[in-house]
Amino acid sequence: xxLERAVMAFAGSMILISLAxxxxxxxxxxxxxxxxxxxxxxxxxxxxxxxAMIMRKLGVGRGVAPSCTFR
Numbered sequence: 092x093x094l095e096r097a098v099m100a101f102a103g104s105m106i107l108i109s110l111a112x113x114x115x116x117x118x119x120x121x122x123x124x125x126x127x128x129x130x131x132x133x134x135x136x137x138x139x140x141x142x143a144m145i146m147r148k149l150g151v152g153r154g155v156a157p158s159c160t161f162r
Contacts, residue, residue: 092152094143098142101146109121
């Protein structure tokens, strides 16, 4: 799995988990959704992604995500 796909999977998972926690536990968990969304936006402009830095240190492979093609 490429680093880019790992970051997207992590961000999507965190958003879904925070939405479930907001529904079942407390609406304050929506702040995690806001935090993840803010980090996605700022990383698209600055190129700085803390999750990618951590995953790179954990050994997640770096590479370009292949384009989706239908055969």
